[in-house]
Amino acid sequence: MADNGQFTGDGESSATTGVPEGTAKSNISRRGFLRGAGITAASTALIDGVQLLHREAAAETTKGNAHVRELGPGPVPVTLNVNGTEHVVQIEPRTTLADALRTHLGMTGTKVVCDHGACSGCTVTLDKVPVNSCMTLAIEVGSRRIGTIEGIAQNGQLHPLQVAFVKHDAMQCGFCTPGMVMSCSALLERNPKPTLADVKKAVSGNLCRCATYPKVFAATLEAAGVAPEKSIS
């Protein structure tokens, strides 16, 4: 379910690097235009609030058992904590976390490539643990904090890892890059001084068909302040 026109426009490149959209050189990005033409992400919560009022009581029943909650199959309100901000989305239980982020919240930095957990292009973190958002139902995330590529830069400043990715040109087509950055940032969170072997293991699920792995290794080690090892590949 990779989106169309994936190789064009400022919107894609800004989403890839995690820089907030609209701050790129053009004021009207491809994605910004598409959003403006349709439902805006900012109004999603408002619409959800209205729909909530109309929600049928039958959508959620306990059947007298306090240990069972039946949800769906129609849309139900789900609260997602994404990069520290709570969003309420109205989604069917079958909605994956990747789809909730991209389609319902307009956060298209997370990429869906294989949609089967095979490539890790859709990697996000749940309480700082990297998972495949395409193989996670949004409804089961619960109170866990979701981290996406959009939350990596802080206060308009790129994360050191993003700076290192740019410096080392650690991408070619860039489609795997958000997932790579999420895997590597999660690694640095739990292991600030990784070895080359640690970095290789951290991205062992992230498929890069351009084969830019050596530059990802170099960028991650530099961001961690670890001297590169002799053979990086």
Add this chain to the structure above:
Amino acid sequence: MNKFIFSDCTSVDAALSQMTGGAVVKAGGVDVLDRMKNGVIEPAKLVNITNIPSLRGIHETDTGVRLGALVTLAELGDHPLLQSQYTVLADAAGHAATPQIRNAATLGGNLMQKVHCWYYRSSDFACLRKGHDMCFAYDGLNQYHAIFDTNVCPSVAPSSTAVALNALNASVELTSTKGKRLVPVREFYIKPDDKHPTMETVIAPDELLTAVLIPKPAAGTRSAYQKYGEKSSYDWAIADAGVVLEMQGDVCRKAAIVMGAASPTPRLAVEAAALLVGKPITEETARAAGLAAMQGATPLSMNAYKVQLFPVAIYRTILLAAGKMDRDPSAAG
């Protein structure tokens, strides 16, 4: 993916009450969602068990270790006790799939995952294993399929933790409203037969896999798991071996050798293990055991290479278990 009711359960009893009318149990969801996305199953209800606290945790007991069904593959691979005393299991779980999948996939789900034959996993093929008339793998693409027990459905056992647990002679705890029963992993999986080609395990429709119990290993026990594949990560094994050795000094007193991707169920290589007993583990005995494990192999049109590959996987894993060889850098995971 079809629409479904999401039945979120917080107790085992609640989950058991929901397992009716074609409902499918979902833990980490890696295998279930994959089959739903492929249109192979279209359940009206998913019973979510990930919020049941009693199914979590790795607990050391007087008799061994008890693993909750919701323990993730990452937790198994990283656990110090498992790494030191149940190395074969930590190795198998820690080298399965990808880091992202290991963080979500559960032990119970890994044991219950369906076979990965591409005909089975495609909604375009009405195959024998899905309850239809014919197997497409025999005359089709069968390079990753079985070399033993190929007479009905030659898809291979997909779970690497099942290989390890078979070697450790572990048991699964199955819970229903009627109570609990323990089934040895060696009896849990069923070879597909003509009458019941769709059955993969002995679990009943009203039973939930709630835990795995592994007996405490005898003194001198050493173990290892290695898999070989086309890719160094993500992929399922094309040949893998789990080895448990009970050593007394240099001499092997007891051995279990299990192959995963050789047969529709994890295959205990009894003849191979017998060759090690009463002898020191050397390159020679390990090689002989690897070759003996291939007795009776019936490879298909495209997978005779496995008859060459498995002996290598077995002999290198025996030496790894015995501490006489490092982990093979060409092994996957």
